[in-house]
Amino acid sequence: MINEKERALKAIKDEILGLVSSPLYKERIKNKYFPVIGEGNHSAWIMFIGEAPGENEAKTGRPFCGRAGKVLDELLVSAGIERKDVYVTNIVKDRPPGNRDPLPDEIEIYAPFLDRQIEIIKPKVIATLGRFSMQYVMSRYGLEFELDSISKLHGKVFTTDKFKVAPLYHPAAAIYNQHLLDTLKEDFKVLKNL
Numbered sequence: 690m691i692n693e694k695e696r697a698l699k700a701i702k703d704e705i706l707g708l709v710s711s712p713l714y715k716e717r718i719k720n721k722y723f724p725v726i727g728e729g730n731h732s733a734w735i736m737f738i739g740e741a742p743g744e745n746e747a748k749t750g751r752p753f754c755g756r757a758g759k760v761l762d763e764l765l766v767s768a769g770i771e772r773k774d775v776y777v778t779n780i781v782k783d784r785p786p787g788n789r790d791p792l793p794d795e796i797e798i799y800a801p802f803l804d805r806q807i808e809i810i811k812p813k814v815i816a817t818l819g820r821f822s823m824q825y826v827m828s829r830y831g832l833e834f835e836l837d838s839i840s841k842l843h844g845k846v847f848t849t850d851k852f853k854v855a856p857l858y859h860p861a862a863a864i865y866n867q868h869l870l871d872t873l874k875e876d877f878k879v880l881k882n883l
Contacts, residue, residue: 694731697809701802702726705782711798713783720784723750727778727806734774735880736812737761738803738822739859741781741791752777753860760860760870761818768877776810778803780822791821800825807851814883815852819859826854844876846883855880 705724708714717724725742728751737753745755753761765772781791781799803825807815817823820839827836830849835842842856855876863870 692731694809698726698731698806701805701809705799705802708783708798711783711795712792713781713785713795716786717747717783720747722747722784724782725750725752725779725784726782726802727752727776729772729776730774731776731810733776733810733812735770735814735816735883736776736778736807736810737816737818738826739777739779739818740821741779741795742784743788743861744784747784752779756864757859757861760863760873764860764873764877767874768881770877770881776806776812778806780825796821796825800829804829811851813852814855814880816855816857816880818857819862823856827856830854843872844879846879853883855883 705726725746739753742752743755743757746752762772780803781795782802785791785795815826817826823839823842824836827833830851832847832849832854835847839856839858843858845856847854857876858869858873860873863873
């Protein structure tokens, strides 16, 4: 039997599947990609929000299933958090061409879906993965006065009236910069304590 949260999340998925107004929709069709809506526990205490799907994610429709996903899984294990207990998604639900950063108009189109996912899941903690999700979540939920570079904010915890926000480096950063893996592991310990 489908519950209310599943019904609401399915409605988001259906809307994104038919989102022909998105500038990324043509890319999705041309490349036979899937939108990446999110996955995990619909009552998760923590929600991880990345930026946009990579190629592996777009091919499977699953968030963080490529190399960055392996790093995320390793980080979760290091903090004693099981992936089945969390919800993982991105701001932008379709893959930008060439794995480029999401553009402001793309974030604007997809962000309302993320807002609805947050409202449905009601996490106690949001861990942003990368600067785009950090900037969006902190600006959207009243922390714009705290904004700074991710190199200054990673591993800190901020409180909104709805949840705590923990900005983190994107796991992909550790693929290209190995010493960031240790930093990320330290930052994930903060999550464990929440």
